[in-house]
Amino acid sequence: xxxxxxxxxxxxxxxxxxxxxxxxxxxxxxxxxxxxxxxxxxxxxxxxxxxxxxxxxxxxxxxxxxxxxxxxxxxxxxxxxxxxxxxxxxxxxxxxxxxxxxxxxxxxxxxxxxxxxxxxxxxxxxxxxxxxxxxxxxxxxxxxxxxxxxxxxxxxxxxxxxxxxxxxxxxxxxxxxxxxxxxxxxxxxxxxxxxxxxxxxxxxxxxxxxxxxxxxxxxxxxxxxxxxxxxxxxxxxxxxxxxxxxxxxxxxxxxxxxxxxxxxxxxxxxxxxxxxxxxxxxxxxxxxxxxxxxxxxxxxxxxxxxxxxxxxxxxxxxxxxxxxxxxxxxxxxxxxxxxxxxxxxxxxxxxxxxxxxxxxxxxxxxxxxxxxxxxxxxxxxxxxxxxxxxxxxxxxxxxxxxxxxxxxxxxxxxxxxxxxxxxxxxxxxxxxxxxxx
Amino acid sequence: xxxxxxxxxxxxxxxxxxxxxxxxxxxxxxxxxxxxxxxxxxxxxxxxxxxxxxxxxxxxxxxxxxxxxxxxxxxxxxxxxxxxxxxxxxxxxxxxxxxxxxxxxxxxxxxxxxxxxxxxxxxxxxxxxxxxxxxxxxxxxxxxxxxxxxxxxxxxxxxxxxxxxxxxxxxxxxxxxxxxxxxxxxxxxxxxxxxxxxxxxxxxxxxxxxxxxxxxxxxxxxxxxxxxxxxxxxxxxxxxxxxxxxxxxxxxxxxxxxxxxxxxxxxxxxxxxxxxxxxxxxxxxxxxxxxxxxxxxxxxxxxxxxxxxxxxxxxxxxxxxxxxxxxxxxxxxxxxxxxxxxxxxxxxxxxxxxxxxxxxxxxxxxxxxxxxxxxxxxxxxxxxxxxxxxxxxxxxxxxxxxxxxxxxxxxxxxxxxxxxxxxxxxxxxxxxxxxxx
Numbered sequence: 001x002x003x004x005x006x007x008x009x010x011x012x013x014x015x016x017x018x019x020x021x022x023x024x025x026x027x028x029x030x031x032x033x034x035x036x037x038x039x040x041x042x043x044x045x046x047x048x049x050x051x052x053x054x055x056x057x058x059x060x061x062x063x064x065x066x067x068x069x070x071x072x073x074x075x076x077x078x079x080x081x082x083x084x085x086x087x088x089x090x091x092x093x094x095x096x097x098x099x100x101x102x103x104x105x106x107x108x109x110x111x112x113x114x115x116x117x118x119x120x121x122x123x124x125x126x127x128x129x130x131x132x133x134x135x136x137x138x139x140x141x142x143x144x145x146x147x148x149x150x151x152x153x154x155x156x157x158x159x160x161x162x163x164x165x166x167x168x169x170x171x172x173x174x175x176x177x178x179x180x181x182x183x184x185x186x187x188x189x190x191x192x193x194x195x196x197x198x199x200x201x202x203x204x205x206x207x208x209x210x211x212x213x214x215x216x217x218x219x220x221x222x223x224x225x226x227x228x229x230x231x232x233x234x235x236x237x238x239x240x241x242x243x244x245x246x247x248x249x250x251x252x253x254x255x256x257x258x259x260x261x262x263x264x265x266x267x268x269x270x271x272x273x274x275x276x277x278x279x280x281x282x283x284x285x286x287x288x289x290x291x292x293x294x295x296x297x298x299x300x301x302x303x304x305x306x307x308x309x310x311x312x313x314x315x316x317x318x319x320x321x322x323x324x325x326x327x328x329x330x331x332x333x334x335x336x337x338x339x340x341x342x343x344x345x346x347x348x349x350x351x352x353x354x355x356x357x358x359x360x361x362x363x364x365x366x367x368x369x370x371x372x373x374x375x376x377x378x379x380x381x382x383x384x385x386x387x388x389x390x391x392x393x394x395x396x397x398x399x400x401x402x403x404x405x406x407x408x409x410x411x412x413x414x415x416x417x418x419x420x421x422x423x424x425x426x427x428x429x430x431x432x433x434x435x436x437x
Numbered sequence: 438x439x440x441x442x443x444x445x446x447x448x449x450x451x452x453x454x455x456x457x458x459x460x461x462x463x464x465x466x467x468x469x470x471x472x473x474x475x476x477x478x479x480x481x482x483x484x485x486x487x488x489x490x491x492x493x494x495x496x497x498x499x500x501x502x503x504x505x506x507x508x509x510x511x512x513x514x515x516x517x518x519x520x521x522x523x524x525x526x527x528x529x530x531x532x533x534x535x536x537x538x539x540x541x542x543x544x545x546x547x548x549x550x551x552x553x554x555x556x557x558x559x560x561x562x563x564x565x566x567x568x569x570x571x572x573x574x575x576x577x578x579x580x581x582x583x584x585x586x587x588x589x590x591x592x593x594x595x596x597x598x599x600x601x602x603x604x605x606x607x608x609x610x611x612x613x614x615x616x617x618x619x620x621x622x623x624x625x626x627x628x629x630x631x632x633x634x635x636x637x638x639x640x641x642x643x644x645x646x647x648x649x650x651x652x653x654x655x656x657x658x659x660x661x662x663x664x665x666x667x668x669x670x671x672x673x674x675x676x677x678x679x680x681x682x683x684x685x686x687x688x689x690x691x692x693x694x695x696x697x698x699x700x701x702x703x704x705x706x707x708x709x710x711x712x713x714x715x716x717x718x719x720x721x722x723x724x725x726x727x728x729x730x731x732x733x734x735x736x737x738x739x740x741x742x743x744x745x746x747x748x749x750x751x752x753x754x755x756x757x758x759x760x761x762x763x764x765x766x767x768x769x770x771x772x773x774x775x776x777x778x779x780x781x782x783x784x785x786x787x788x789x790x791x792x793x794x795x796x797x798x799x800x801x802x803x804x805x806x807x808x809x810x811x812x813x814x815x816x817x818x819x820x821x822x823x824x825x826x827x828x829x830x831x832x833x834x835x836x837x838x839x840x841x842x843x844x845x846x847x848x849x850x851x852x853x854x855x856x857x858x859x860x861x862x863x864x865x866x867x868x869x870x871x872x873x874x
Binding site: 204225226239241248261268269270276304314315 | 576580661663682698717723739746
């Protein structure tokens with residue numbers, strides 16, 4: 001019966017991420033054996049690993065064997081290097097062999113995410129034989145909703161859904177009902193691409209093939225939902241201008257987080273130092289027309305903001321495959337149009353601001369119209385430059401085989417700050433020549 | 438047989454997003470009937486809608502009926518208002534009734550994502566009866582991998598997986614093998630929460646219950662992968678400082694994109710104008726010590742960068758449920774520690790920069806040590822303030838029932854720019870009093 005009350009394991013899972021590590025361990029130990037057996041396989045890999053490390057060898061064996069091999073491999077990859085051999089040794093021989101194969105793959109490719117256990121059928125089986133055969137395999141498998149039809153060399157011939165078997169005549173052959181053209185991943189396929197394959201194919205399982213089209217394992221869609229979240233988190237953190245944390249905010253050590261943020265902050269700081277160098281070239285202009293200095297933050301940060309919008313848009317579109325590298329010039333044209341329009345729009349606001357302010361309190365002096373004009377032209381220039389630089393940088397990084405998400409908002413802002421100063425003072429020198437300068 | 442060649446429908450799908458709308462239509466029309474019937478259901482909703490609008494009424498009927506009701510409802514929601522009634526009228530009565538029910542839900546809640554077609558069983562059925570009954574239902578359903586056991590009033594009693602039926606004795610009753618405590622969504626549950634429920638439960642289907650625990654429909658995991666991507670895209674675009682585009686970059690009209698970017702840019706511009714106001718208060722100081730102006734962009738943008746890191750981290754952690762509102766003070770403490778460390782780190786770089794530069798070319802004058810000290814103290818101040826403001830703003834927005842992702846990197850940078858100027862000039866006034874000022 002569906003009961004109204006929620007079980008303690010459910011409650012603990014829903015609160016899990018918000019608890020401190022010590023509290024988690026305490027609450028986990030309070031669960032019944034049933035409760036902890038229910039909770040453990042559903043926890044994230046990091047939490048499983050941290051729990052396991054607090055247990056003795058016998059307990060480790062029990063808990064580890066509860067997980068499917070792909071989850072065990074993941075857990076071992078997330079554990080400290082000096083613990084890995086010991087964790088592996090806590091496994092049964094058969095499981096250890098499976099896990100060791102998975103550990104040869106990088107953890108962010110299809111081979112590293114797949115499970116080596118899947119339902120197999122032979123093409124010459126009848127539906128009746130296939131059902132009997134699947135029943136035998138079922139206890140060792142996560143799911144038999146989809147079985148793969150293999151030849152003797154383990155090459156993929158097709159896929160059969162349990163539903164197909166179930167709705168077909170019992171004497172029909174497997175080869176007659178199988179789907180010969182099912183979608184598949186390759187061992188080295190990036191997990192982000194696998195996620196898109198799932199999203200496109202609407203399948204719940206994908207086979208993973210090696211170069212000879214032999215089936216090495218299967219990927220279940222539930223493993224891939226987590227991938228979608230992980231990849232988005234990584235991109236978001238990079239866009240925010242830091243290294244990806246690779247763990248929940250509260251669980252990363254303070255020192256480790258400072259290092260991951262400090263690295264990029266220092267790089268950006270060194271880049272931003274160029275603004276001081278650029279400014280020192282315009283020291284004379286500032287001395288002659290202090291009014292110019294007043295608008296420096298406004299002008300350069302507006303350029304930074306428009307660059308940050310453009311880079312974020314393009315990074316995400318590249319990640320989703322909506323834009324490809326060769327589309328760069330179409331993007332460039334759009335951004336020129338968008339940058340010009342936005343620049344004129346903001347430029348007019350800036351122009352109006354100075355003219356209106358002057359009529360209230362005349363702080364901008366007799367040449368306020370020229371100052372307002374300088375403002376307008378500079379804003380058009382920096383917003384246009386920001387949009388172009390922000391949109392092209394992800395392409396350039398992709399071209400250099402770097403992650404386009406590194407073209408973070410702060411990175412682009414820094415780039416645009418330096419250029420923005422040059423644009424601003426150049427415009428000012430031209431417009432105010434002979435009057436203020 | 439699994440063939441090496443890829444079918445034209447496959448090729449077209451893989452290139453779809455990168456093609457221009459006109460090119461898509463042309464290539465779609467070139468497909469065989471079989472090919473287009475294969476491609477159409479797999480396209481994204483927007484593309485399906487745009488294709489449909491180019492077809493006549495008879496064709497619309499054929500193509501629309503090919504989709505499950507939840508996809509039809511989605512498509513109608515994405516179509517222009519004046520076309521909706523006509524699209525609905527192209528449906529069979531039975532399908533139209535199903536779709537109309539779905540259209541009463543918001544599109545971002547469980548009710549709006551669910552399909553009303555699912556496999557049903559009665560608790561008193563034997564496994565043998567259940568199999569016969571499911572076979573009858575199968576042709577009308579997307580999947581019978583999971584069936585729901587209902588009482589006469591449609592209340593959920595439990596779930597039965599096809600795999601369970603398949604591995605059980607044929608005379609056992611459904612009520613004896615069903616899972617009574619299966620996870621479920623409620624009609625009004627946010628789709629982001631549904632996605633997490635899938636990720637946690639590792640199920641491929643979730644039932645959707647109304648307030649009386651009656652089953653109204655089911656959600657399949659493939660519909661939810663798209664949700665994970667959509668929500669991440671929305672958050673990323675907001676973090677980049679604009680309204681969410683709600684469509685691929687290349688497909689949004691130029692004018693619409695400019696409006697979505699221009700709105701936030703103008704808000705940020707108005708906020709950033711406060712920097713000019715703040716600066717005008719310090720005009721005297723700048724006139725007396727132009728050297729101060731040189732470091733304005735460096736100081737304020739460093740504050741902005743640290744704020745942007747903090748806000749991005751917290752927005753994502755809140756979205757993933759790693760942090761809850763009540764954790765704000767723990768976050769605040771961490772950010773004070775991180776902000777102080779990072780501030781001292783960058784402050785030392787800034788200090789060193791001025792001292793070393795001075796020994797090469799003495800442009801900072803006789804009081805360069807005091808200028809360097811001003812730099813150090815200001816950087817500690819702005820980085821600390823940036824980290825605190827950036828991390829707390831998402832909490833404040835959540836508290837005001839606004840989307841925390843609106844605490845975008847540019848928004849925080851603008852906030853920190855204004856405050857950064859005040860910090861910088863206040864520090865300078867104190868340290869340089871009696872010397873440069």
